[in-house]
Amino acid sequence: MIKKLFLFAIAAIFFASCNNAPKDQAAEGDQMYAAGTEVVMVSPDEFNANPDAFVNKNVVIEGTAVHVCKHGGKRMFIIGTDPENRIQIKAGDAIASFDETLEGSDVTINGMVDELRIDEAYLTQWENELKADNPESELKIHRGEEGHQHDEGDADAEYEQIEAYRAQLAEKNVDHLSYYSIIASEYKEKK
Amino acid sequence: MKIKWRKWNRAVHRDVGYFFFAMSLIYGLSGIALNHIGDWNPNYIITRKMVEVGHPLDQEITREQVLDLLQTYGEADNYKKHFMPNMSQLKIFLNGGSLLIDVETGEGVIEKISRRPIFHAVNYLHYNPKKWWTWFSDAFAGALIVLASTGLFIIRGRNGITRRGAIITAAGIIVPIIFLLLYY
Numbered sequence: 001m002i003k004k005l006f007l008f009a010i011a012a013i014f015f016a017s018c019n020n021a022p023k024d025q026a027a028e029g030d031q032m033y034a035a036g037t038e039v040v041m042v043s044p045d046e047f048n049a050n051p052d053a054f055v056n057k058n059v060v061i062e063g064t065a066v067h068v069c070k071h072g073g074k075r076m077f078i079i080g081t082d083p084e085n086r087i088q089i090k091a092g093d094a095i096a097s098f099d100e101t102l103e104g105s106d107v108t109i110n111g112m113v114d115e116l117r118i119d120e121a122y123l124t125q126w127e128n129e130l131k132a133d134n135p136e137s138e139l140k141i142h143r144g145e146e147g148h149q150h151d152e153g154d155a156d157a158e159y160e161q162i163e164a165y166r167a168q169l170a171e172k173n174v175d176h177l178s179y180y181s182i183i184a185s186e187y188k189e190k191k
Numbered sequence: 192m193k194i195k196w197r198k199w200n201r202a203v204h205r206d207v208g209y210f211f212f213a214m215s216l217i218y219g220l221s222g223i224a225l226n227h228i229g230d231w232n233p234n235y236i237i238t239r240k241m242v243e244v245g246h247p248l249d250q251e252i253t254r255e256q257v258l259d260l261l262q263t264y265g266e267a268d269n270y271k272k273h274f275m276p277n278m279s280q281l282k283i284f285l286n287g288g289s290l291l292i293d294v295e296t297g298e299g300v301i302e303k304i305s306r307r308p309i310f311h312a313v314n315y316l317h318y319n320p321k322k323w324w325t326w327f328s329d330a331f332a333g334a335l336i337v338l339a340s341t342g343l344f345i346i347r348g349r350n351g352i353t354r355r356g357a358i359i360t361a362a363g364i365i366v367p368i369i370f371l372l373l374y375y
Contacts, residue, residue, distance in 0.1 A: 064272065064274070066274065066276065066282070070232055070235070070237070071228055071229075071232065072228065072234075072318075073234065079274070083274045083275055083276055083277075084276075084277065094322075095320075096315055096318035096319065096320035097234075097315070097318055100234075100235055100304050101286075101287070101304075103284055103289060104271035104272045104284020104285070104289065105271065105272075105284075
């Protein structure tokens, strides 16, 4: 009896791990956000037109997932009608990772808009981390463009990226550049 | 009455060890997998196949034309969506992969992706997917401390913690200390 139970447990673990059907993170309840929370419904195009207006606000946004980062799935990029304007979605604490199979699907995301300010101090710190041979620097900026994964772990590509940001700061004559992302607390794939 | 603490120590070590056997495998496997995340993709098996359409493609390509194109590679039934990420590339999303084509040269690559058996599941658990899992993994972390501590006192005599066990335990303590002295 005990032997049968043990074998059954091993088999159950194996079959569970081979299940290829991804589950929505919001599947446990269809409600995308808690009652009473102020949430702004926004389209990707509205968001891209004036992202600053949504900083630190809870938004629900729907777009097409065009890229999920291959390593860890902690980032996803969605688009609206303009494919060149990608919105970065980061997995919040409640989301283990975004599934790769989301690429090409329409997704609804609930999350908080975050602003990343890149100034000379940020770039210097990033550069110092590269010099210290830190391949997993949190300061690295992910834009999710096609083919970017080929530059993963390539320090030279990151130095080039830093210099490009410096050039942008000088060209625009500003003290910082702003990049916006949404830290997702829930997401749902539209079937 | 004298408490038979060694008997209790063995019983705790044995039963906690039984209960957290599966968790030890889950975190052991995912730990190795994620330690080497820079060297491989522990979650997915990705295969790439170069394709050649043989002619440039229209930037205003229609869904029907995309489906015709996919027919050539036996992927028409897997079509999800397509878009132009930039002026020179067409990306077609498939169930279980994608096709990226340079519209000027007609050269492309089909990327097929599938979950890596066992590893995708254990890595998912490693990333603490739900609150209650975090509590369970906290319990496992506490249990590791219990297992390590009780394990020291299982054996008595020549191979026990006062003789051979002490040397091996000290060796295991020295390794992280050396690392901290060198790099911390």
